[in-house]
Amino acid sequence: MVYCVVFFDLFLDNMLYLIASCIALLFGPLFYRFFSSGSGLQKGLDGFIFVSLGGLVLIHILPELLEHGGFITLLFVMLGVWGPTASEKLFHRYSEITHNITLTLGIGGLLLHTITDGGAMVLAQQEGNSTLLALGVIMHRLPVGVAIWWLLKPQVGTRWASAVLAAMMVLTSVGYFAGEHLLTQLSLENTVYLQAFVTGSILHVVLHQPHGHQQEDKQGQYQYQAGIGSLLGLGLLALLLLMDTGGHEHAHKDHGSEQFVSWLLTISPILLGSYFIATARFASGLRPSHPSLGLRWLQRLAGPEALLITLLLLGPWFALYQILGLLAIGALMTLTKVDITDPHPTLSESPWRFGFSQLVDRSAPWIILSLVLANLIGHPSVPLENPALQVFILLLVFLPMRFCNLGTVILALALAYSGWSQIAVAFTLLAAPVLSIGQLKLMNWKQGLMLGGILLVGLMVADQLTLSSSLTLQLPESVNILGLVAIVLLFGASLLRLGPRKFLSRLMINLKSAPHSHDHGHHSDTKAAHHHESAAPHKHHH
Known part of the structure; x- marks a missing residue:
């Protein structure tokens, strides 16, 4: 009888x-x-x-996928993120179908993940593991439950959204009770690339806000609430x-949140100094609206506040190396009169x-992107030892984006900390x-060739010389x-001012504005950011 009572108590505790993980979904x-x-x-x-x-996908799910699938995982994630966008552009007529398929994939991926969540809670109760892991699983169900309802109710109604939540509860129970037997079949080793593609689909759905509420804030009057x-x-x-770092030992722990915080601590005071230098150079007359193209290129390439961090x-x-390389690039751009894409709009006369x-x-x-990128592509499970391969990967990252000078040096610094070659850091x-x-x-083929030549010479120099130095600041x-x-x-104040979508809209400026507008004036850029921030994914209002 005593054994029965003890067993029943243990069963209830487990x-x-x-029950808590299911209730979290109902929020x-x-x-x-x-x-x-x-x-x-x-x-x-x-x-x-x-x-x-x-953030959950980038910090919690993606490192785990990388650990099991290596570098190819990132390709499947990118396919999941950009595949739907590309197919919507190619097959305009069927964009609604493509969008619904992406949404279904994203929801399917979250459903698949709930089985492993159930299994994780069983593992948390085993001897030697911390119950913080189970608490972490329960906590991360909160945003998932809210997201499911937010994504599905406006699209397919209450009944289907409720059915998906019910399915998530059932699958959590299946993962919980089937335990290790089912988890070996659904293990990351067996499904890692599928899960990577589906993870990309989830990111696509989150980025593109797939329902009708986007139209209501064209003036940006609710950005403060979005920021909160x-x-x-x-x-x-x-x-x-x-909870994650305190709860259990991950293989990627050393390359996860602890390293991320360590990087932030090292970089922050120097970054603060860079903002002071930027304030001083603005006060002295070196501004984005300066009439000299050469000085505008100097600001684009180096600031010069970015040089302080290097x-x-x-x-x-x-x-x-950076000063000489950027001087050569700046001289080429100035002498051949190349315009600057995405110019810096001067919004204020106040240096501060x-x-x-x-x-x-x-x-x-x-x-933030640079630190997240370096944390992912510098992951120990992504063995990119070959400098040529490292440069090729970086090329794929740079082309669709337009890094600012501070983002550039932070990325270079994080890659150096991750153990990448000095050639990749210099590039x-x-x-x-x-x-x-x-x-x-904005460049003709001759200008492009000359730029390529300068970068090639830069790579050859970085290959021959030792640029690494022990003379770095320790505060x-x-x-x-x-x-x-x-x-x-x-950064928190910036997020409050802009709201998260406008805050991140700069990252996608090339992909979103290039097909529609070739006006690179000071004010059109700001308007483009407003338009893309508030416009629906399939209807661009110009």
């Missing part, structure tokens, strides 16, 4: 995790019902899902990361507002701010922490 309809009562609250909900679900939602999403992500954290040889508001708005998304310093589809469109931990707090506050 069941509590399962979705409750959140949606409360937040759909006004446009501002809707934008807040959108911001919360955009950051929490997107995204900050709450970041808070939830931070909590999940703390000098202090990569060392004097890398800084000298330029350095600590406008420049933060412009550089923060690139800095990043020279190529990232200039080598993009948007910029190449006290207290200074690093203060710097990180200041940067978090600056």
Whole structure:
């Protein structure tokens, strides 16, 4: 009898995790019902899902996939993200079908992931594992439940959205009770590429806001609410990361959140110094609206505030290499009169507002992207030892984007920390701010060839010389922490000002604006960002 009571108590304790994970999903309809009562609250909900679900995929799911599938995993993720966009452009008539297939894939992927969640809760209760893992699983169900309802209810109605939530609960139970037998069949080793493709589909769905609420905020009047939602999403992500690192040993732990925080601590005080330099050079007259094309190119390529980060954290040889390389590129662009793509709109005459508001708005998304990118492509499970392969991967990253100078040096720094070759680091310093589809469109083939020649010479020099140096700055931990707090506050204020979608819209400027507009004037760029931030995925309002 005593054994029966003990067994029943254990069973109840174990069941509590399962029940809690199912209840977490039910918060979705409750959140949606409360937040759909006004446009501002809707934008807040959108911001919360955009950051929490997107961050969950990038920080929690993707490193796990990389660990099991290696570099090819990233290709399947990119196929999932960009495949639907490409097919919508190719088959305009069938864009609605493509969109629905992507949505189905994304939901299917989340359903598949719930089985492994159920299994993870069983593992958490085994001896030697922390119950924080189970708590982490339960917590990350919150944004998933909200996202399911947010994505499906406007598209297919309450009945189908409820059916999907019910299916998620059933599949969690299946994963929980079937335990290890089923998990070996559905293990990441067996389904890693499928899950990578589906993960890309989830990111695509999150990025493209697939329902009718986008039209309601054309003036950007609810960006503050969207910013608050995204900050709450970041808070939830931070909590999940703390649980993740405290709860159980991952193979990618050393290359996960702990390394990410370590990078942030090292970079933050120097980055703060760069913003001060930007403020000073704006005050002295070196501004984005300067009449001299050469000085405008100097600002685009180096700032020159970006050179401070290279000098202090990569060392004097890398800084000298970057100065000489960028001088050669700047001279070529100035002498052949190449226009700058995506020019910096001058919004204010105040140097402080330029350095600590406008420049933060412009550089923060690139800095975050650079750190996330380096954390992924520098992952130990992505063995890219060959410098030529590293340069080729970076080329694929740079072409569809347009890195700002601060984002460039942060990426180079993070790659150096990840153990990439000095050739790849040197190539990043020279190529990232200039080598993009948007910029190449403004150049003729001769100018393109000459730019290619300079980059090739730069690669040959980096191959022959030793640029690495031990003369890098080591600041006290207290200074690093203060710097990180200041940067978090600056980036948080930027997120509040812009909302998460507009905050990240710069990253996609080439892909979104290039086919529609060739007007590269100072104000059209800002308008384009507004349009794409608020326009629906399939209807562009120009």
